[in-house]
Amino acid sequence: MRPIAKVYTALIFLFLFAPIAILLVFSFNSGNSLSVFSGFSLHWYQELLHDTNTLGALKNTLILALSASILSTILGTAAAVGINKLRSRTMRSAMNTVTNIPMVNPDIITGISLMLLFVFAGRLMGLGTSLNFWTMLIAHITFCLPYVILQVLPKLRQMDKSLPEAAMDLGCTPMRAFLKVELPEIMPGVLTGLIMAFTLSLDDFVISYFTAGNGFETLPIRIYSMTKKTVTPKMYALATLIFFAILALLIISNLMDEETAQERRLAKAKRKKERKPLSPQAKRTLALSVLGGAAVLALAVSFAGRAQQLELNVYNWGEYISDGSEGSLDTIKAFEKWYEEEYGQKIRVNYSTYASNEDMYAKLKSGSVSYDVIVPSDYMIARLIAEDMLLPLDYDNIPNYKYIGEQFRGLYYDPNDEYTVPYTYGVVGIIYNANQVDEADIGDWDLMWNPKYAGRILQFNNSRDAFGTAMYKLGIDVNTGDKAQWDQALAELQAQRPMIKAYVMDEIFNAMESGEADIGAYYAGDYFTMADAQADSVDLQFYYPPATNYFFDSMCIPSCAQHKELAEIFIDYMLSEEAAIANAEYIYYACPNALVYESEDYIDEMGEEAMEILYPPMDDFKERYNSYAYQNLSDDILSYMNELWESLKIN
Amino acid sequence: MKDTVSRQRARVATADRAALAPYTVWAVLFILVPLVFVAYYAFTDNAFHFTLDNVKRFFTATSTVIGSDGSAQEVRTYLLIFWRSLKLAVISTVICLAFGYPIAYIMARAAPRVQRTFMTIIMIPMWMNFLIRTYAWMTILQDKGIFNNFLTTLHLPAVHIIGTEAAVVIGMVYDYFPYMILPLYSILAKLDPKLLEAARDLGCSGWGVLKRVVWPLSLPGVISGVTMVLIPSISTFYISQKLGDGKFFLIGDAIEGQYVANNLHFAAAIAFVLMIVLLLCMGLMRKLAGRRVEGGL
Numbered sequence: 042m043r044p045i046a047k048v049y050t051a052l053i054f055l056f057l058f059a060p061i062a063i064l065l066v067f068s069f070n071s072g073n074s075l076s077v078f079s080g081f082s083l084h085w086y087q088e089l090l091h092d093t094n095t096l097g098a099l100k101n102t103l104i105l106a107l108s109a110s111i112l113s114t115i116l117g118t119a120a121a122v123g124i125n126k127l128r129s130r131t132m133r134s135a136m137n138t139v140t141n142i143p144m145v146n147p148d149i150i151t152g153i154s155l156m157l158l159f160v161f162a163g164r165l166m167g168l169g170t171s172l173n174f175w176t177m178l179i180a181h182i183t184f185c186l187p188y189v190i191l192q193v194l195p196k197l198r199q200m201d202k203s204l205p206e207a208a209m210d211l212g213c214t215p216m217r218a219f220l221k222v223e224l225p226e227i228m229p230g231v232l233t234g235l236i237m238a239f240t241l242s243l244d245d246f247v248i249s250y251f252t253a254g255n256g257f258e259t260l261p262i263r264i265y266s267m268t269k270k271t272v273t274p275k276m277y278a279l280a281t282l283i284f285f286a287i288l289a290l291l292i293i294s295n296l297m298d299e300e301t302a303q304e305r306r307l308a309k310a311k312r313k314k315e316r317k318p319l320s321p322q323a324k325r326t327l328a329l330s331v332l333g334g335a336a337v338l339a340l341a342v343s344f345a346g347r348a349q350q351l352e353l354n355v356y357n358w359g360e361y362i363s364d365g366s367e368g369s370l371d372t373i374k375a376f377e378k379w380y381e382e383e384y385g386q387k388i389r390v391n392y393s394t395y396a397s398n399e400d401m402y403a404k405l406k407s408g409s410v411s412y413d414v415i416v417p418s419d420y421m422i423a424r425l426i427a428e429d430m431l432l433p434l435d436y437d438n439i440p441n442y443k444y445i446g447e448q449f450r451g452l453y454y455d456p457n458d459e460y461t462v463p464y465t466y467g468v469v470g471i472i473y474n475a476n477q478v479d480e481a482d483i484g485d486w487d488l489m490w491n492p493k494y495a496g497r498i499l500q501f502n503n504s505r506d507a508f509g510t511a512m513y514k515l516g517i518d519v520n521t522g523d524k525a526q527w528d529q530a531l532a533e534l535q536a537q538r539p540m541i542k543a544y545v546m547d548e549i550f551n552a553m554e555s556g557e558a559d560i561g562a563y564y565a566g567d568y569f570t571m572a573d574a575q576a577d578s579v580d581l582q583f584y585y586p587p588a589t590n591y592f593f594d595s596m597c598i599p600s601c602a603q604h605k606e607l608a609e610i611f612i613d614y615m616l617s618e619e620a621a622i623a624n625a626e627y628i629y630y631a632c633p634n635a636l637v638y639e640s641e642d643y644i645d646e647m648g649e650e651a652m653e654i655l656y657p658p659m660d661d662f663k664e665r666y667n668s669y670a671y672q673n674l675s676d677d678i679l680s681y682m683n684e685l686w687e688s689l690k691i692n
Numbered sequence: 693m694k695d696t697v698s699r700q701r702a703r704v705a706t707a708d709r710a711a712l713a714p715y716t717v718w719a720v721l722f723i724l725v726p727l728v729f730v731a732y733y734a735f736t737d738n739a740f741h742f743t744l745d746n747v748k749r750f751f752t753a754t755s756t757v758i759g760s761d762g763s764a765q766e767v768r769t770y771l772l773i774f775w776r777s778l779k780l781a782v783i784s785t786v787i788c789l790a791f792g793y794p795i796a797y798i799m800a801r802a803a804p805r806v807q808r809t810f811m812t813i814i815m816i817p818m819w820m821n822f823l824i825r826t827y828a829w830m831t832i833l834q835d836k837g838i839f840n841n842f843l844t845t846l847h848l849p850a851v852h853i854i855g856t857e858a859a860v861v862i863g864m865v866y867d868y869f870p871y872m873i874l875p876l877y878s879i880l881a882k883l884d885p886k887l888l889e890a891a892r893d894l895g896c897s898g899w900g901v902l903k904r905v906v907w908p909l910s911l912p913g914v915i916s917g918v919t920m921v922l923i924p925s926i927s928t929f930y931i932s933q934k935l936g937d938g939k940f941f942l943i944g945d946a947i948e949g950q951y952v953a954n955n956l957h958f959a960a961a962i963a964f965v966l967m968i969v970l971l972l973c974m975g976l977m978r979k980l981a982g983r984r985v986e987g988g989l
Contacts, residue, residue: 076831246821264821403952543939691767
């Protein structure tokens with residue numbers, strides 16, 4: 042290699058590995074920030090090992106990638122053999138065109154189109170849940186197939202056609218001739234296809250996002266769902282572990298290849314003309330396929346077996362339940378254990394997560410999933426009730442409901458307390474960096490429109506909350522049905538746009554912690570997460586503007602639930618002292634459960650400042666809540682808002 | 693004897709058909725039928741009655757854009773979004789090609805063992821989840837990020853990258869770079885070195901060999917690479933959200949946004965138009981490349 046080529050290669054590799062280096066370094070961060078490094082620690086690795094949900098998602102991802110790549114390799118290789126032998130030109134080019142479609146189609150279209158098909162087929166067959174592991178598997182096989190075929194076809198074409206014919210003249214069956222003669226010849230192509238398929242399947246997010254269903258959460262979906270709370274260095278730790286595992290595997294495989302190459306050279310030297318039926322490489326692949334096949338089978342069996350076992354499908358926000366980190370209680374595991382002790386029967390909770398109310402609604406509305414417990418926010422609850430998508434609860438099965446404070450009952454979205462059990466609540470406030478922002482400027486929403494801080498301000502990257510900030514500022518009712526008032530709010534947001542640094546959701550954590558931005562509105566509890574991780578030069582503070590958003594996230598049972606009573610038992614358990622405190626301390630939002638907010642241990646643990654901010658004065662709470670909370674907008678206004686939002690975003 | 697041969701032929705033909713049958717069924721069910729569904733949703737309303745409104749809306753919906761000088765301007769919303777997505781995707785693809793071609797060439801000319809190592813190195817980043825990789829780029833590119841710290845250490849002025857088109861392009865180039873290199877490499881590796889020697893013997897300069905021999909022969913790889921980078925970058929919605937500071941609204945964001953807002957029919961209409969345009973582009977590109985590449989792009 043010439044020196045210039047060496048330098049060039051080094052630069053390209055630097056580019057390829059720069060982000061990998063970043064996640065490697067930050068996986069050892071002792072703090073919880075992804076942009077402020079506060080010291081070396083193995084803390085996140087420990088957390089990771091205790092996080093059964095994340096490890097479960099990893100397992101799911103691997104199972105999916107392994108089954109999809111092996112099945113698509115088998116199917117694709119057979120297809121390539123068939124296509125290669127097609128006599129008619131038209132047929133061949135037709136097959137090639139069809140094969141190319143998934144490659145020329147953006148993955149978002151492949152995802153949506155398959156989802157539409159599955160939903161339709163599910164309705165046709167009268168299934169309540171048509172999206173599940175198997176639909177994801179089909180989707181993954183579908184987009185992997187072309188890559189396999191395109192790897193295998195050229196190898197087939199390069200092969201001497203007389204070889205398999207000779208084998209058959211000598212008495213081989215076509216199958217035997219294929220296995221003994223053709224397969225070893227095309228093995229390199231098959232292997233590359235397998236590896237590509239595995240890689241693509243492992244990395245896919247978009248197609249999985251649209252075709253994912255009940256109780257089968259993959260890693261990319263889990264990570265995407267952390268969009269409201271925050272992505273922790275735990276995910277980086279996981280990526281680092283994966284990195285080293287792959288590195289080890291590749292080094293081993295390279296060494297083995299080296300051996301085979303040497304063997305081959307030796308064989309050549311001896312002028313042995315004997316054709317090995319299968320190269321060691323091919324044997325390894327075969328072994329792998331058999332293993333993979335066994336894995337798929339085992340999975341199928343375990344799925345079938347699970348039908349006997351009690352199952353509960355819970356669908357919650359990302360990072361919205363205590364997961365056993367920092368020595369806390371893993372409330373899902375604790376529930377499973379408690380249930381078995383109490384009722385003498387094993388239960389399995391399939392826990393999956395979503396990034397927004399709207400994501401969750403889109404899945405439910407498609408009629409292709411079945412969840413037993415969901416945790417929507419207030420305005421979404423109102424919508425679900427209006428569309429008959431929630432079941433009334435049997436509060437006799439939820440005795441712990443009595444601990445929900447009186448002021449948190451009979452709220453507008455469920456005036457007669459029929460459908461919901463409040464899980465968390467909170468208020469939106471403004472977070473600012475006191476080292477940069479003048480104390481005189483704080484107090485209300487004007488801070489987010491203050492030209493003094495142009496380029497340092499963050500705004501919500503979700504339409505409802507962003508319009509909310511403008512409407513509270515203007516004194517407009519956030520639930521107005523008057524389009525002129527929405528236009529007014531849009532004008533306010535458009536005026537703000539040149540001053541905005543970024544439209545953010547979870548990115549706000551990074552931006553505020555590192556001092557990238559100085560002002561941003563977010564949910565009160567999250568302020569403490571940011572303040573904990575702030576850089577030395579940053580001093581984050583928080584206040585509530587006079588009019589601002591109050592929200593509730595409540596546990597509900599959707600009408601697609603299959604285990605209603607079980608779901609009620611689960612909800613009741615989540616209200617029990619131990620579980621409720623663990624969840625409240627983990628989520629860091631206010632909890633409407635008296636067992637929590639009156640617990641001295643909890644109050645001590647949270648500290649005075651947190652209690653004061655998280656639990657605003659209660660005297661006029663209900664009134665304030667009912668007048669400031671988001672309510673369900675009519676379809677007309679909702680789509681009008683979306684249009685306005687798009688026109689703001691394209692500026 | 694003749695009988696055995698014809699029987700054998702028949703057996704082979706049956707075997708070949710048997711090999712192709714499962715894939716044919718699969719392709720019809722899971723490749724073709726879903727596309728029919730996209731079209732069906734694109735041309736129906738919520739009650740599944742035929743309508744052209746969704747597609748019409750794509751072409752005619754307007755909104756007001758306010759310029760930096762405060763002047764308001766009426767624009768076609770989705771055409772503008774589409775145009776922007778196409779622009780960023782084309783820029784990313786050109787960069788991938790410009791930087792990927794030399795690497796693929798270097799790889800193809802290296803010793804077999806080095807080739808394997810290269811391949812591994814290029815594939816490894818793809819095994820880290822792409823959401824996480826994109827996240828790591830945020831840490832690098834932000835105003836007080838690693839890159840600017842590095843510049844400051846060198847006493848160079850800091851640059852503002854995150855939230856600009858450049859950041860989105862970097863994200864796209866990074867995520868799809870391997871897709872460009874791999875097909876280029878597999879074509880270039882198969883190039884017969886004797887051809888290059890012959891060209892040189894016949895008086896071609898180094899540049900001439902590249903232009904007249906290597907490049908034309910590698911065109912199938914180029915087309916394949918361009919497709920594999922252009923398609924995903926045109927429709928991404930995550931990269932623009934994270935690295936574009938939420939200020940770049942691309943066609944993928946529009947589709948996802950409509951899906952989340954439960955406007956499945958309009959989402960399908962956007963997808964449908966996008967699909968038709970891309971299929972036409974790809975067909976045209978292959979025609980222009982003037983070479984029928986059977987079996988693949």
